Amino acid sequence: MRRATATAAxxxxxxxxxxxxxxxxxxxxxxxVARVGELVVARLxxxxxxxxxxxxxxxxxxVSSVDLDLVLLDDRSQVVGGNQVSLHLGFDLWEEVxxxxxxxxxxxxxxxxxxxxxxxxxxxxxxxxxxxxxxxSRYRLRVGLQVHPIAPAEQDRVEDVIVGxxxxxxxxxxxxxxxxxxxxxxxxxxxxxxxxxEGGEIFSGWFTRKELPDETH
Amino acid sequence: MNIPETFxxxxxxxxxxxxGRRLQGLRRTLSVCAxxxxxxxxxxxxxxxxxxxLQPPSAVRSLVLEDIELTGTxxxxxxxxxxxxxxxxGQSIDQTxxxxxxAELRDSGLFKELSYYTKPGTTRGRLILVLEVKDHSIDFRWxxxxxxxxxxxxxxxxVAYDNPTGxxxxxxxxxxxxxxxxxxxxxxxxxxxxxSGRNYWGARLSTxxxxxxxxxxxxxxxxxxxxxxxSTMFGRRYGQRWLGEIxxxxxxxxxxxxxxxxxxxxxxxxxxxxxxxxxxxxxxxxDGLGNDVRLIATLDIQHDTRSKTKRAGTPVSGVWGxxxxxxxxxxxxxxxxxxxxxxxxxxxxxxVLALRVRGAVVSQQAAFYDRLYLGGMYTVRGFPTxxxxxxxxxxxxxxxxxxxxxxxxGDNKGTKLAGLFFVDAGAAGQFDGDDFGxxxxxxxxxxxxxxxxxxxxxxxxxxxxxxxxxDQRFQVTASIGWSx
Numbered sequence: 001m002r003r004a005t006a007t008a009a010x011x012x013x014x015x016x017x018x019x020x021x022x023x024x025x026x027x028x029x030x031x032x033v034a035r036v037g038e039l040v041v042a043r044l045x046x047x048x049x050x051x052x053x054x055x056x057x058x059x060x061x062x063v064s065s066v067d068l069d070l071v072l073l074d075d076r077s078q079v080v081g082g083n084q085v086s087l088h089l090g091f092d093l094w095e096e097v098x099x100x101x102x103x104x105x106x107x108x109x110x111x112x113x114x115x116x117x118x119x120x121x122x123x124x125x126x127x128x129x130x131x132x133x134x135x136x137s138r139y140r141l142r143v144g145l146q147v148h149p150i151a152p153a154e155q156d157r158v159e160d161v162i163v164g165x166x167x168x169x170x171x172x173x174x175x176x177x178x179x180x181x182x183x184x185x186x187x188x189x190x191x192x193x194x195x196x197x198e199g200g201e202i203f204s205g206w207f208t209r210k211e212l213p214d215e216t217h
Numbered sequence: 218m219n220i221p222e223t224f225x226x227x228x229x230x231x232x233x234x235x236x237g238r239r240l241q242g243l244r245r246t247l248s249v250c251a252x253x254x255x256x257x258x259x260x261x262x263x264x265x266x267x268x269x270x271l272q273p274p275s276a277v278r279s280l281v282l283e284d285i286e287l288t289g290t291x292x293x294x295x296x297x298x299x300x301x302x303x304x305x306x307g308q309s310i311d312q313t314x315x316x317x318x319x320a321e322l323r324d325s326g327l328f329k330e331l332s333y334y335t336k337p338g339t340t341r342g343r344l345i346l347v348l349e350v351k352d353h354s355i356d357f358r359w360x361x362x363x364x365x366x367x368x369x370x371x372x373x374x375x376v377a378y379d380n381p382t383g384x385x386x387x388x389x390x391x392x393x394x395x396x397x398x399x400x401x402x403x404x405x406x407x408x409x410x411x412x413s414g415r416n417y418w419g420a421r422l423s424t425x426x427x428x429x430x431x432x433x434x435x436x437x438x439x440x441x442x443x444x445x446x447x448s449t450m451f452g453r454r455y456g457q458r459w460l461g462e463i464x465x466x467x468x469x470x471x472x473x474x475x476x477x478x479x480x481x482x483x484x485x486x487x488x489x490x491x492x493x494x495x496x497x498x499x500x501x502x503x504d505g506l507g508n509d510v511r512l513i514a515t516l517d518i519q520h521d522t523r524s525k526t527k528r529a530g531t532p533v534s535g536v537w538g539x540x541x542x543x544x545x546x547x548x549x550x551x552x553x554x555x556x557x558x559x560x561x562x563x564x565x566x567x568x569v570l571a572l573r574v575r576g577a578v579v580s581q582q583a584a585f586y587d588r589l590y591l592g593g594m595y596t597v598r599g600f601p602t603x604x605x606x607x608x609x610x611x612x613x614x615x616x617x618x619x620x621x622x623x624x625x626x627g628d629n630k631g632t633k634l635a636g637l638f639f640v641d642a643g644a645a646g647q648f649d650g651d652d653f654g655x656x657x658x659x660x661x662x663x664x665x666x667x668x669x670x671x672x673x674x675x676x677x678x679x680x681x682x683x684x685x686x687x688d689q690r691f692q693v694t695a696s697i698g699w700s701x
Contacts, residue, residue, distance in 0.1 A: 056336040060344035061280045062312050093341050149334030152316055176698045177362030178672055179375060185359065 002090055026051050026066070026147050033203040034215035035130060041215060042070060042125040042141060049119035049147075055112075057149040058098070065089065065151035066119070069144040070127050075206070076139055081128040086136040088151055089115075124189060124215065126209070133209040141204040247442065250474055282310045282346060285340035289350045292383035292483075300385065300414030302324040304346065312315050317478025323349075325408070326387075327346040329353045330542055353379040360391065363594075363697055368602065369418040385409050393425070397439065400425030411555070418451040429586060430479070430601070431608040433499060435687050436487050437480045437601065439609075440502055441473040444585045449515075470547075470586070471508040483688065501609010505584035511547035523562060529622040530665060530673055531571055533564040543579075545587060552587055554579035560701050568623030573701040576615040581649060582638075589614040591645040591657065592686075594694040595701075599659025599679030604686045606645050616643030618701060635665045639677070658682040661691070665699065668690070673698050 024049035034041055054064040066089065071082040088101040098109040100118065109115040137188060269469050287295055304310065306316040315335070323331050331349035335344045360372035377389040385404040393399060406419035423446065429441035446468025454460050475494035478487050487493075491589045496503070522533035536559065542552040556577035563570045575596075577589050588610025590625070593602030596616040606614075618641045625635040640660045646653040663677035675696045681689075 053334040057334045059333040060337045061342060062315065062335055062344070148513045149332075150312065150316060150319075176364075176696075177360055177370065177372075178697060179358045179360030179377070182359055 007157065026054075026145060028143050028145050028202045031128070031141055031143050031202055033204050033207055033212060035212040036124060036215050040072070040127040040130055040131050040133070040212065041123070042127050043121070043123040043215070044068070044125060044143060046120055046122065046145070050115065051147065053149040054089060056149060058089055059083055059093075061088045061091070061093045063088050063151045065148045067146040067148070068122075069146070070125065071142045071144075072128050072132075072139055073142055074139055080139065080214075081132050083125075083127050086121075086151075087127055129214070130209065135209050135215065138206045140206050143204075144201045150176055233383075262433070276395045279309045279342070280311065281338070281343045281345040282306055282315075283310050284345045285635050286345060286346065286347045287350065290328070290352050290383070292352060293350070293380060293385075294383060296412075297327070297380075297383055297385050297409075297573050298322065298348070300409040303326055310344075319346075319348070325385075327385055329379075352383075353377075353381075361697060364398075365634075366377050366653075368396040368398060369695065370398045376670040395429065397428040398425070408521060411603040413453045416452065417454075418449070420447065420449045422447050430603045431476070431499070431502060431585070431590075431607075431610075432604045432686055433608050434482060436478055436482045437604070437687070438476040438493070439479050440476040442470065443472070444468050444470045448514075454515075458520055460517075460519040460521070462515075462517040462519075464513070464517070466512070466515075467509065467511075472506045472586075474506055476502060480687075485695050499608035501607060503586050503590075504609065505550070507587060509547050509550065511545055511550075513546075515541060516546045518539040527631065528564065529624045529637075530632050530667065531569040531622050531635075532562045533563055533569055536561045545583070547584070550582055550584045550587075552580040552583035554583065554587070565621065568621055571618075571620045571622060571699075571701065572617075575617070576613075578613045581612055581647075583612070585609045588612065589645055591643050592617065594677070594696055596641070596675055597643045597679075598639065598694060598700075599661060599681040599683070601687060601689065601692060605643070605657050606656065607647070607650075610648045610650075611645035613647040614643065616641065618642075620700075622665075633666075633667055637663045637665065637677075639663065639679075641679070655685070656683070659692075675699065 026046065028044050028046050028115070030045035032043045034043060042169065049066065050064070055065075057064050064088045068085040068087070069082070070085065072080040074080055085102065090099045090101070091097070092099065096110070098115045100107045100110065100115070107118065109118065127141060230282040235462045259363070259661075282304060283296065285297060285298075285302075285304065287293070299305070302318055304315070319331070319333050322328075327472060328350040332349045335346050338344050356377045358372070358375040361370070363369045364370070372391045372393055375389055375391040377387070379387050381388060385408060387404070387408065389404050391402050393402065393403070399451070400423055402423040402425070404419065404421050406417070408417050410416040410418055419654075424443070424551060425445075426441060426443040429442050431438050438672065446466060448464065448466035448468070450462055450464040452460060452462035470640060474519050475492045476498060478489055478493070481487065481489050499504075517539065518541075519537070519539045521535070521537045523532035523537055526533050538560070539556075539558045539560075541556050545546050545552050545554075554577065556575065557574070558575045561572045563572075579588055588606075589615055590603035590606040590610055592598060592600035592605035596614070597605060598618075616640060620637050620639045622635055622637045624632040624634075625636050626632075638660075639662070642656055642658045644653070644656045657678045659681050661677060661679035663675055665673045665675040667673050675698070677694045677696070677700070679692045679694065683693070
């Protein structure tokens with residue numbers, strides 16, 4: 001009982017700390033690219049992770065997620081390739097250990113500071129094989145970040161662009177109708193496909209294949 | 218920063234400290250698992266979580282939903298939310314149940330925006346679901362649709378106000394403009410009424426004009442039919458699979474006293490745009506002309522066992538069936554009708570097989586606009602709409618469609634582009650007539666594309682395999698959604 005009380009107090013403290021320290025939106029503040037073997041990788045500096053809502057959800061025993069959308073662009077802004085990386089964040093209520101799972105591998109942290117430090121500096125995030133880069137061409141990396149306090153099921157990861165925009169249909173009617181809000185339609189085209197990365201998007205500096213620094217593990 | 222795969226901060230209990238207690242727990246868990254496995258081995262294997270599933274750590278220790286909090290709305294009470302959200306305080310819960318439950322609420326469109334998170338409850342293992350919502354405001358919308366009777370239409374302007382009082386009602390005023398169709402409609406719908414949310418009801422005030430297509434000697438004609446009135450319906454869901462609905466419609470109906478040719482005749486005697494009237498009209502059309510007031514009552518029973526799992530945008534199993542009766546009080550044109558519609562789906566190598574069988578009858582007194590017509594998207598593709606029936610319509614009809622649907626392109630939401638092959642067959646005639654033209658058959662292929670707000674749009678190319686009423690080697694039809 002004493003242990004449970006202490007745990008509750010600790011969790012409350014953690015949440016309170018998070019509320020005061022991380023009310024701001026989670027975002028990527030810096031992107032650097034490097035080379036690990038035959039792979040272009042990114043090193044990301046972030047702010048606001050895990051954040052209040054993620055932490056509260058994790059502390060209630062559920063899994064949160066942070067989605068990274070990495071897109072490599074050439075100097076004509078054409079997409080060369082990219083990767084989508086999802087980090088699943090959990091907190092074991094009974095073991096009192098934080099965990100981060102990425103690409104099937106799990107890392108565990110017994111303190112919020114360690115978790116925050118890890119999420120604040122993510123290195124070795126795979127982007128694309130080096131072989132996809134043309135010698136002499138210039139590239140830059142665009143990174144978007146999206147936070148889900150409750151990690152969605154895999155098939156729902158790309159949610160409807162406009163939540164609630166589809167009006168419910170009646171089953172069995174002899175007519176089918178679909179409608180869209182004009183405001184949402186305008187926003188969709190204005191945003192160019194409805195990308196809704198929470199913390200906006202951030203670009204790395206320009207680089208060529210030759211300029212990629214080697215990143216050591 | 219390089220962090221080892223398993224990193225434990227110093228100064229806090231590490232794995233070795235709790236090893237003994239874990240071993241005891243492990244023994245207990247293994248014993249329970251062994252008993253459960255013996256009791257329900259096949260189910261247990263089928264339901265075992267994949268290695269990368271989203272279950273929280275130590276999923277064997279159950280979580281309990283302690284409470285649900287709703288923020289951001291000034292008008293919607295939790296009681297309304299519970300009609301759409303299949304979660305209740307006090308129940309055991311896991312991540313999948315929570316995600317699916319909130320997805321159901323989101324899909325209902327009750328709120329304009331919905332996000333959610335959880336926070337710890339009063340004790341370990343209990344949690345509180347926090348729903349952050351934004352209510353709808355008056356919304357200007359654009360819409361497109363199609364109906365069995367009237368074909369395609371656009372709604373250039375729609376004013377919608379959903380959930381205006383916090384009880385989940387849907388309200389809209391729309392102006393329709395279509396291929397053969399124009400109208401103004403005022404709709405009110407309550408999708409979940411009553412304390413259980415099992416009931417629904419709605420009302421529609423409308424004035425609609427339709428160009429009714431009929432065919433004679435290979436020429437297509439259009440007959441204008443206008444209706445104005447008030448329709449109401451009340452329905453109830455019985456369990457997950459059954460639904461019963463009654464409808465009452467009071468309307469005025471009027472027809473133009475002429476039809477307009479929509480194509481040229483082969484011998485040049487009729488040209489497109491030409492009006493025909495009076496005794497030049499077929500008797501079936503002429504008998505239905507004039508103005509009338511009528512009362513329509515309907516009884517509709519539906520059964521649905523379709524799987525939620527989809528392949529190529531189609532349920533992989535299950536059936537949907539309906540029986541609908543109609544009684545129309547309209548003086549000498551009073552009539553009754555009955556239709557049955559059955560749709561079945563079966564998972565098949567590389568795709569899904571879908572079957573539709575439909576049959577309908579209507580009494581002889583029915584005016585042409587209440588009769589049955591064969592040909593077109595929803596009966597036999599490869600033939601123009603209504604072209605396989607006599608001008609005044611038929612009193613009995615059956616049709617069936619068999620489709621093989623397969624995914625062509627996909628994304629992480631499922632199928633993006635699907636292809637299909639179809640064979641349609643059907644026949645129609647009159648109980649007291651002798652002009653039965655035999656069974657008509659059409660076959661062809663189609664594409665369905667899922668786009669972000671229209672859901673599925675499609676294009677089918679049908680080829681007539683039996684006698685053609687018009688000189689046309691193939692027929693292209695466009696649709697919103699699937700043909701069935």
